[in-house]
Amino acid sequence: MKRLFIDMDGTLARFYDQAKCVEKMMEPGFFLNLQPYEATVNAVKLLCARDDLRLFVLSTVDGDAARNDKRIWIAEKIGPELPCLFCASGQSKADYVRDSFGGLTEDDYLLDDYSRNLVEWESAGGRGIKFVNELNCRGWNGLNYGGRRIFYDQSPEEMARALLIEACLIQDDRKNAPVSEAVFLRAVDEIMTGKLGWSRNESEWQTDLDYSCRDALPLKALKEIFDSEDPYTRFFELMDEWYCEEEAEIRDKLLSDLRQGLSELGGAFSARRDGRFLNEDAENLFQRLADSGTFLVNYPFEHYLDRKIKVDIMIDTGDSKSAFTDNTVYPHWGCNPESLCHRASIVWLSRTQGYGKKKLERSLFSYRDALDKQGFLPTLGQELVNMPSNVSVLTFLVEMTLRQALELADALREVRNWNLLSNSTLEISKETMCGLYDPWDGGGSLFEIELKKDLYIPLKFIWAAKPDGCVGRYSVTECYGMNSAAWRDTLLRMNIKEDVA
16 A cells, blocks of 8 residues: 655644744744644545555654644644654654665655655655745755655645645546647746746747846957957857857756746646656647747847947048158157148148148147147147157047947948948037047057037048057057046937949
């Protein structure tokens, strides 16, 4: 005959409600006053009426007072005819029963809330059934236990039936009952949007990846993106490299949690000992769902694309032909210019501000150093006087979103491939910080050129527009110790004109 051994503390009785006061456990009357799990007590009463199953209460005690209290509690709540077995505190229940009955077999079942007792019981040859209560419903003590589970919030009839099915004393007709796809998907949606917190989008469930550990893109990633032939594509490739493994872990955990959530519904979704559903229709529908790709994990593309970054816009109006030495006006080591080169970017900049080349030369070659220079020509002269080397790139510091920087990079590529007209421009405000800078040797001037007008920069004149630190060996931040306030939100618009010829 099959035997079912039932734990008391945490299974028949709500032990943890009073066990918070550990010192009271040794007092007479402690166990006598425990509140019952009514569903478990009533399920045991139903099972006591059967003649094909022998029931025992199997509980741990520490002293005669606890033994007497528990025996009285069982007699009052269930009946005096139910046999009670008590093993000493610290003794294995499996060892106690094996010594008392001459061994354990597969016909011996233990209903217990403590996973260690169940593992020891199964190792000794018996079969364990986990009682999941409010306290042990997570982790090693609860849902992660791999065997059969009974839940405290089931009805007495459901508990008794589940125990009889597990003991193979009745047939489980649920495994043959048909399960429709509509019923299955309704149950899945209830768990996905409720317990698991995923959102529903038409035929898909979706969740967002957590990006809190990497809130902003590191400089190394930005360099890799903007040094590539196609920065936009490289950005999405990096996202995939970073998050594909995490996405796989999320999907695996989701399927495990979803299967567990369905099994808790019972009925057709009741689980076998190996975790699969008893009902073949339910198992087949679950496998189809797992392979369908209807679980969407959203990568944080938009978060990164909307992040503000510091972009250095560097100008080349022909300067690169002379290794960016055309802006040199005053003598430097190895350089003693006698006139201002017509292709120098400062000549182009002066014209945009309303000053021709001759007027610029008169201003620069009659320059007198003084404090507190103001206006475009005086501050440009001051910028040139304070250049530490003969290499200088006209540079504008602009704050923009990564999305805008990628769009600009894409537009610059199209200009170089002759897919955009040469008069496509980038418009920035006169409030933009600009100056002369050498990213290769790590030097520069004051970054104090005062613009008189908003600036329209032809895209063909932009030599580079990349995050600070992505050009040369030294960043502006490193050389000047500037904080992010130097890069201002001064991008007004991009005027893109496609070549339709």
